[in-house]
Amino acid sequence: MQQLMWFRSDLRIQDNTALSRAMSSGATIALYLVTPGQWQRHDDAACKVDFWLRNLAQLSQTLAELNVPLLVRHCDTWEQAPGVIAEVCHQHNISAVHVNDEYGINESQRDHHVAAYLGQQTIAWHNYLDQLFFQPGSVLTRSGTYFQVYSQFRKVCYERLHSALPSPVGTPRAQTPQALTADPVPQAVDGFETPSSELQALWPAGEQAAQQRLARFADEQITFYQNERDFPALPGTSQLSAYLAAGVLSPRQCLHAALAANQGEFDSGNPGVITWINELLWREFYKHILVGYPRVSRHRAFRLETEAVPWRHAPQELAAWQEGRTGLPIIDAAMRQLRETGWMHNRLRMVVAMFLTKNLLIDWREGERFFMRHLIDGDLAANNGGWQWSSSTGTDAAPYFRIFNPISQSQKFDPEGRFIRHWVPELAGLNKRDIHDPSALGGLFAPANYPRPIVDLARSRERALAAFKNLDNSEVPA
Incomplete structure (x- = not known):
């Protein structure tokens, strides 16, 4: 049965849960939606949109090595997403759509509407935990509520990591070539100015560039992270945040790189590694907050x-x-x-x-x-x-x-x-x-x-x- 992998903020083939599950379920094609009106609603930066497009072009090349063609469709906002995705499914005889979960009230509503619309047409919807270590709602206080204090949240995360360390997902094998040509990836989108070549050079696109940056940080800098991270004139931080935000790197990949630099320990050993892993957990904490307290997605104060x-x-x-x-x-x-x-x-x-x-x-x-x-x-x-x-x-x-x-x-x-x-x-x-x-x-x-x-x-x-x-x-x- 033909499968569709819908890429969003997960622009990689390595350690990609939804892609792996789609390709293990049948012949797979991939889809990306260009949604400039939605990006403007979310105040996305022009340099960020450019970074996504550059990474999407790299992703299309790596998918081609797996014989997975990438389709690119344009719809201004997410309101049009159900119809556009359903049309792709009908054109290519798709039986199931696979996605990695995203968080935020607009993202949740989008996925709910797409899943419901596809369900009416007997097209299956499969969503997976991928950009977090723990499913939101699974790390709760004793009274069953979402944590409001990071240190308490971190303590429970440590307990869970000791007993169930999340492992990266293997990269899928290449499938049988498809009789379908990938769409060209746009180099620019109206409404978003292309940034300078100097800015682009600071943020090279693609999984290989991201992996090299992670490896260099883990080999050369993470040991000194606790002492140097607060000094902006020093190269004390990983500068991986853009790659994590676009999903060119996964938090699991980052966690395992840190563990490899610390003899497998995440709450003892080198203070630099421990401090950096804590930053990964801060990232996790704030995404759980989005789910537990949706008012923060609506421009409301938490307090x-x-x-x-x-x-x-x-x-x-x-x-x-x-x-x-x-x-x-x-x-x-x-x-x-x-x-x-x-x-x-x-x-x-x-x-x-x-x-x-x-x-x-x-x-x-x-x-x-x-x-x-x-x-x-x-x-x-x-x-x-x-x-x-x-x-x-x-x-x-x-x-x-x-x-x-x-x-x-x-x-x-x-x-x-x-x-x-x-x-x-x-x-x-x-x-x-x-x-x-x-x-x-x-x-x-x-x-x-x-x-x-x-x-x-x-x-x-x-x-x-x-x-x-x-x-x-x-x-x-x-």
């Missing part, structure tokens, strides 16, 4: 009482933050890194988020949206979780009174000013003491071509504390 925070409407300050001209060098350097590379160092994501939501008291949703529109690794769960953590509105959030000071963060994590000099070259002539706060030099000595801070850090901190302290902790209606 509902924080919906009453009196966020400021300050478009000029928001624009200064977005464009990297706040007068705070570490903030400006981080925002310029994001705009030029499609990526920002994780420590700096927290620093700039706290600055926007606490010092400027601007709604976290403005920052969340801006990040999604620029991140090559944009992921609803991770991005929303990070923003809500930083703004003290989310699960396991930073206490509202913990507000990063961008100057002290800069002094601590970019002590020589190397990161700032790279991204804010107008400050390159300052020494390592003055570069973190040029305004302290006074009007005569501060660089003339760099703005003064748009906000007083001490006064804005007090303003944020007052705004959060006045919340009555009573939940607003869901």
Whole structure:
């Protein structure tokens, strides 16, 4: 019986549960839907769409080696997906569709509608756990609810990993050649500008490139991860997030690479490996939150009482933050890194988020949206979780009174000013003491071509504390 593998955020042939199951069930063809209207609804970045298309082109080539033709269909939004997929199924005598589960309320509704529509036409629907270690709903508190605190969630995950470590799925063997030609993969999509060749070069496409990056990190850097991950001028992070978001790598592959570097241990041994595995579990935690608390997919605060925070409407300050001209060098350097590379160092994501939501008291949703529109690794769960953590509105959030000071963060994590000099070259002539706060030099000595801070850090901190302290902790209606 003919099978259809519908690719989404799982653009790989290795360790792909749905692809493996489809090909073991019968002759298989593959499908990808180009949905520009949906991508715009989700604020997907142009560089991210380009990254998907480049990886899709690589995927088509590797599928060809398995004699699996990739069909590409266009439908503006997911509302048209049931009809488009059903038409493909009828054209090619498909008896079953195979997918890997995705999370988020729009994704869940899409799959429900597609499965129901296909079911009316006696076409089977098979969905699989693939981008997580554990099925959402299987890691719960003793009272049967989803965890709201990461450390408690992690403890249960460790217990499960000790007894049932998820293994990667084998790569399918090539099938008998099909009498069907693969469709060309578009190089660009209207509404999404192709990024610079310099940005593309930072993020080479394909499983081979992703595997090489993972192997290099596991061999050369993971041991030092705990000590170097917070320093943006150092190559201390894996920079695998874009590949995980697109599914060019699986979390299982990452976990097993880390275990191989730590003699099979995930909660003892090398601190760098343990810390990195914890980051994989943070990613898992936020996706479970999407399922357990669907309001976070609807632009709602996890902590509902924080919906009453009196966020400021300050478009000029928001624009200064977005464009990297706040007068705070570490903030400006981080925002310029994001705009030029499609990526920002994780420590700096927290620093700039706290600055926007606490010092400027601007709604976290403005920052969340801006990040999604620029991140090559944009992921609803991770991005929303990070923003809500930083703004003290989310699960396991930073206490509202913990507000990063961008100057002290800069002094601590970019002590020589190397990161700032790279991204804010107008400050390159300052020494390592003055570069973190040029305004302290006074009007005569501060660089003339760099703005003064748009906000007083001490006064804005007090303003944020007052705004959060006045919340009555009573939940607003869901």
